[in-house]
Amino acid sequence: MDLRETEEQRAVRADYAQWLSDFLPADYYDKYADYRWDYELRKAYQLASFEAGWLQPAWPREHGGRALGPLEALTVRLESAMRAAPKLPNIQGVGVVAPGLRSFGTSEQQERHLVPVLRGDEWWALGMSEPGAGSDFAGLRTRAVRDGDRYVVNGQKIWTTQAHESRFATLYVRTDPDAPKHRGISCLILDMESPGVTTRPIRMATITDETFCEVFLDDVEIPVTSVLGAENEGWKVAMSSLDHERDMIWVMNWVEISRGVREVQKRGDSLDDHQLVELGRRMADAEALRMTGYRSLTSSLRGDRSKEFFILKLLGSESLQRTWELAATVAGADGLADGALAFERHDALAATLYGGTSEVQRNIIGERVLGLPKG
Amino acid sequence: MDVGFSEGQLELRAAVRDVLAKECPPALVRSCLDDSEAWRPLWQRAVDLGWTGLALLDDDNGMGVIELIAVLEELGAAAAPVPLLSSAGLAAGALRAAGPAAAEWQQELADGAVGALCVDTSPGSLDASRADLLVVIAGGELSVVRPGAGVVLAPLDAVDPSRPMARVTVETDASTEVVLPVSVPAALAIPLTATAAELVGLATRVLDIAVAHAGTREQFDRVIGSFQGIKHRLADGYVAIERARGLTYAAAMLAADPDADRVDAWRAAALAKAAAGDAATETTRAGVQVLGALGMTWEHDMHLYLRRAWQLSPLLGDSAALYRDAASSLVGAR
Numbered sequence: 001m002d003l004r005e006t007e008e009q010r011a012v013r014a015d016y017a018q019w020l021s022d023f024l025p026a027d028y029y030d031k032y033a034d035y036r037w038d039y040e041l042r043k044a045y046q047l048a049s050f051e052a053g054w055l056q057p058a059w060p061r062e063h064g065g066r067a068l069g070p071l072e073a074l075t076v077r078l079e080s081a082m083r084a085a086p087k088l089p090n091i092q093g094v095g096v097v098a099p100g101l102r103s104f105g106t107s108e109q110q111e112r113h114l115v116p117v118l119r120g121d122e123w124w125a126l127g128m129s130e131p132g133a134g135s136d137f138a139g140l141r142t143r144a145v146r147d148g149d150r151y152v153v154n155g156q157k158i159w160t161t162q163a164h165e166s167r168f169a170t171l172y173v174r175t176d177p178d179a180p181k182h183r184g185i186s187c188l189i190l191d192m193e194s195p196g197v198t199t200r201p202i203r204m205a206t207i208t209d210e211t212f213c214e215v216f217l218d219d220v221e222i223p224v225t226s227v228l229g230a231e232n233e234g235w236k237v238a239m240s241s242l243d244h245e246r247d248m249i250w251v252m253n254w255v256e257i258s259r260g261v262r263e264v265q266k267r268g269d270s271l272d273d274h275q276l277v278e279l280g281r282r283m284a285d286a287e288a289l290r291m292t293g294y295r296s297l298t299s300s301l302r303g304d305r306s307k308e309f310f311i312l313k314l315l316g317s318e319s320l321q322r323t324w325e326l327a328a329t330v331a332g333a334d335g336l337a338d339g340a341l342a343f344e345r346h347d348a349l350a351a352t353l354y355g356g357t358s359e360v361q362r363n364i365i366g367e368r369v370l371g372l373p374k375g
Numbered sequence: 376m377d378v379g380f381s382e383g384q385l386e387l388r389a390a391v392r393d394v395l396a397k398e399c400p401p402a403l404v405r406s407c408l409d410d411s412e413a414w415r416p417l418w419q420r421a422v423d424l425g426w427t428g429l430a431l432l433d434d435d436n437g438m439g440v441i442e443l444i445a446v447l448e449e450l451g452a453a454a455a456p457v458p459l460l461s462s463a464g465l466a467a468g469a470l471r472a473a474g475p476a477a478a479e480w481q482q483e484l485a486d487g488a489v490g491a492l493c494v495d496t497s498p499g500s501l502d503a504s505r506a507d508l509l510v511v512i513a514g515g516e517l518s519v520v521r522p523g524a525g526v527v528l529a530p531l532d533a534v535d536p537s538r539p540m541a542r543v544t545v546e547t548d549a550s551t552e553v554v555l556p557v558s559v560p561a562a563l564a565i566p567l568t569a570t571a572a573e574l575v576g577l578a579t580r581v582l583d584i585a586v587a588h589a590g591t592r593e594q595f596d597r598v599i600g601s602f603q604g605i606k607h608r609l610a611d612g613y614v615a616i617e618r619a620r621g622l623t624y625a626a627a628m629l630a631a632d633p634d635a636d637r638v639d640a641w642r643a644a645a646l647a648k649a650a651a652g653d654a655a656t657e658t659t660r661a662g663v664q665v666l667g668a669l670g671m672t673w674e675h676d677m678h679l680y681l682r683r684a685w686q687l688s689p690l691l692g693d694s695a696a697l698y699r700d701a702a703s704s705l706v707g708a709r
């Protein structure tokens with residue numbers, strides 16, 4: 001057990017840090033509040049990291065990586081988070097869709113889709129949730145009926161982030177209505193430009209630029225070659241997709257908690273004892289997340305299924321909310337007219353919903369980790 | 376970097392677990408609640424098996440901080456009524472912070488002497504009434520004192536008599552063997568980390584007990600673990616424990632790293648102990664709730680763990696104080 005960086009980690013971290021500071025505008029950190037909304041910069045960052053091999057560091061060169069080991073790759077991810085590197089504009093494309101294509105895609109699908117999604121040329125949406133199927137994802141009703149070499153799809157998706165800006169979506173549909181509900185689902189690659197697809201953005205309660213949408217599907221034709229994974233094996237694709245999503249989310253939460261903690265620390269002089277205690281708790285959360293991420297990686301490198309992994313989403317998202325609650329308390333009356341703070345605090349409320357709610361995470365921990373029976 | 380135990384550490388831990396499973400049943404812990412001598416045979420075994428050698432805190436020779444926390448997790452899980460935490464974790468941990476000049480007393484502890492740590496800011500000292508030597512930290516100095524003339528031990532009627540607490544007053548005529556400068560609170564890094572490890576081990580066992588009960592007890596024709604009120608509380612317990620475990624490992628790794636900044640190591644240890652105290656008090660409270668009335672009986676083991684958790688949680692600072700101190704050390708507010 002040794003927390004010290006290996007030579008490889010140190011070297012790769014230094015390389016990345018140098019590359020990042022060369023890439024970023026000189027006033028990036030001074031004007032971070034503006035730059036975080038700068039789409040052009042964020043797009044340029046994605047393309048540049050793809051080309052430099054920093055986008056998915058464990059992957060081969062042609063897929064935006066440099067074939068690093070898992071530990072070195074995590075080091076780069078955390079370093080990028082710590083340095084507040086620009087957020088990828090369509091983060092689920094790189095973080096969720098691309099790994100799914102690599103695990104489940106045919107070589108034609110990989111050939112067609114991987115590079116554009118990684119470069120950011122084509123955006124992707126995740127078509128899982130429906131009006132009647134949120135936490136109960138397996139209860140989805142969007143129906144795909146096979147007709148020769150195509151499916152005809154009817155139904156509706158909702159909360160589909162960036163659907164209106166996406167060229168493709170992973171669309172989860174019911175292909176076998178007679179099978180038990182987990183077994184009759186397939187994942188299709190939906191071309192959002194297909195006839196019969198209607199996308200309607202939903203106005204968000206915050207000023208976020210990651211708007212979610214309703215997506216209506218009326219007799220949409222999708223070729224059978226667009227199944228991702230096998231027919232009726234969509235549940236497996238979805239579970240793997242959710243693992244990638246949660247793996248992405250905890251790092252995002254960790255960055256935001258660390259940023260919130262620094263905000264609070266800046267007001268250090270005015271903190272009362274109770275607020276200091278809360279600050280200490282959030283510092284502990286941030287460090288516990290990082291350690292749990294490393295422990296989870298260590299288990300999987302040793303070939304054990306990591307149990308620690310299951311706490312990352314719950315701990316990260318709950319802590320993120322408390323961090324911004326604390327920041328708001330500490331700001332006191334000054335916080336009333338602080339739009340940026342109000343946004344952070346409000347945006348953090350979504351973290352315990354997306355990627356599986358906190359209640360669902362507790363069910364998963366209770367059942368899959370502790371072995372308690374289903375309710 | 377590798378945040379898992381090595382093969383050797385896992386073997387050591389498994390060996391300790393086996394011995395405790397046979398020789399430290401809950402019945403022994405229970406008997407120690409009203410028999411102040413019943414801990415001695417197990418302690419003799421610990422000495423014979425070389426567990427006290429951990430007091431050397433020798434990171435280069437397989438008896439360092441990491442081995443210490445691996446072993447203490449097991450002692451915590453068994454609620455072992457022996458003073459290994461106070462000797463090898465608290466007293467030896469503080470001695471190590473005083474540098475090579477304190478090695479002689481670490482050796483004595485490694486050979487089986489019972490040590491206790493007295494910190495002027497703490498209301499009581501764990502296992503002081505059992506100690507052969509007392510390590511006292513006061514006003515930036517560490518001294519080693521023998522019990523006897525000039526050392527007044529006032530037993531505390533604390534909640535866990537299986538590992539007694541006493542208030543220690545050292546008077547001018549005490550036989551002080553050495554006085555060394557130490558920096559406080561950095562000197563408390565290993566003591567805090569060691570205490571955290573026992574608490575994490577304890578909380579893990581408590582959660583196991585609660586989960587086992589929740590998986591078998593039926594009410595309303597269902598196993599109670601299928602009720603979300605129960606399931607979610609246990610899931611939260613699991614999160615609290617793993618949060619604390621990660622922090623404890625981080626603190627141990629910093630303590631074992633000679634190049635790490637000493638204040639960073641102390642801060643990590645403070646956060647670990649705070650988290651572990653929270654995890655242990657929360658899981659024991661949840662444990663009683665899940666057990667129902669059974670949890671309030673003398674016969675069920677839960678109160679053994681609960682006493683231990685309540686005794687250790689305020690030691691060297693309760694969770695709130697440690698979180699506060701760790702935070703202030705960064706904001707410079709205090």
Ligand SMILES: Cc1cc2nc3c(=O)[nH]c(=O)nc-3n(C[C@H](O)[C@H](O)[C@H](O)COP(=O)(O)OP(=O)(O)OC[C@H]3O[C@@H](n4cnc5c(N)ncnc54)[C@H](O)[C@@H]3O)c2cc1C
Binds near residue numbers: 135359360
């Ligand atoms: C910002 C944001 C972005 C999103 N982006 C996408 C996206 O791109 N693609 C996509 O498919 N989805 C997306 N979602 C949807 C997200 O996955 C769902 O919101 C989530 O799965 C919960 O479903 P729901 O909103 O229907 O709530 P419901 O499932 O109706 O839940 C409502 C409440 O009931 C609780 N609850 C439900 N079931 C249980 C249970 N079994 N036990 C205990 N409590 C329960 C929930 O925890 C929650 O508190 C996004 C959501 C948000 C907030």
